[in-house]
Amino acid sequence: WTDTRRRTFPQNFLFGAASSAYQVEGAWNEDGKGESIWDRFSHEHPEKIADGRNGDVASDSYHLWRRDVEMLRELGVDFYRFSISWPRVLPTGFPSSINEAGFKYYDNLIDELLKYDIQPMVTLYHFDLTQELEDLGGWTNPLSVSWFEDYAKIVFKRYAEKVKFWITINQPNTICMEGYGSDLMAPGVNVKDVGAYECVKNVLLAHAKAYRLYEKEFKKEHEGNVGIGVAVNWFESLDHNNTVNKEAADRARAFEFGIYLHPIFSKEGDFPPIIRTIVDKKSQEQGFKTSRLPKLSYEEIKLLRGSADYLGMNHYTTFLVQHSEEKFESPSVEDDRNTIYTQGPEWTSGKSSWLKSAPYGLYKACVHLNLNYDYPPIIITEHGWSTDKGLGDQSRVNNIRAYLGALLLAMEDGTQVKGYTVWSLLDNVEWTAGTSERFGLYEVDFESETKERTARLSALVYKHIIESRVVEDGWSPSSLKIEITKKKDEKNNNYKGEL
């Protein structure tokens, strides 16, 4: 960390910015869009949304997509990561009803991006299941695997020619542990004992089926890359001489991300042995006839193993882990994991309660992935920082610079990082935090009718990093005025998405 040599991002390294449908689009019931679980959750529980601002209007990107693309051009990014709202294109979730008007929105957005040589990186699922599928059990229903595959097929068919980067599913841990294993996120059904693990199995298989479908029907002709987005924050023992806490940190890493990565990226496949042992043993003691962690068959293990062209790594922060002496509700995933998390009191805090800056954690997480999964190709599909509103976001600048510095070190030591994505292009609805936590390079004036977007300091700094391909701590812009500087003579639609 004291080695401050100037390091450079390679020419083929890709820089991008991200958003997701529910968080930015708004137009929650326009042009035939179906109801999503976030529409239902936020309407039935307005008290759960910190400042009352939900995704009904959000950043209004459904109407302001041209301005969004203009912002991406101002930044000079190589790609834009956004998600397709399943309920906007298939209002019930099933392929029996296709909403052409919904697809038209994505046609326009993708064409506008390509016109300016910005690659679309499409997430197929970012937390917004249709309510109709949720009423059938959502991701706890094994049929969700084929529901997702059917949806993926329609979207692949429509966009395979134009989209070279795909993320099947964003953050299975949030979907399953927070959406089904608690009531923190939609649908908030709180089935901590069995349902959360059923969800894990179904979400993983849905991902793998979509991956294999692309591999079989689209890969040869279109040469795109399909990955999965996993939250890989760093978890390490609070104290390194304490075996009990070191074992707790092993459990934390396995439960937080190993459970999703091991089946896809390890040589042997299947769930991590440490989780299998814990949940099987506890389930037996608790009187379950079979383990609460479902089995993966031989065929399922094979389907999953190797089912990603790259790992989409969402990394924000680090947690310090202790073994828990306190009793959790049992049976539950928390009880199975049995850990307590804290964070360094000296680490700088973001606006979100869970977000503190510890860039060394990104380096360590990369080393961990390299050792456990043999240097997988990685795209950082999310990293970001929350603030209050305001344009002078020096803390975001410091955070992005520090984490990019750590990333350069990890790359120098062999980590195969192909790209980096800031979360987020613009302020948006931060789920139950509403708009009280701002993650945008661009500020959105949520009070205005026009949802005015204005570049923050971080937007100018990120633009400079992309242009110079180095992280210069001393650089600052002469004003907050941002302009499009990267001129393209002609559009380049021949990009094949080489990793």
Ligand SMILES: CCCCCCCCCCCCC/C=C/[C@@H](O)[C@@H](N)CO[C@@H]1O[C@H](CO)[C@@H](O)[C@H](O)[C@H]1O
């Ligand atoms: C004083 C000690 C405090 C310790 C607190 C421990 C409590 C642990 C609770 C864990 C809470 C979750 C932590 C991490 C969450 C992130 O990985 C997750 N929010 C990332 O999700 C993506 O992030 C974006 C920003 O939050 C979000 O907008 C996007 O949609 C997500 O894909």
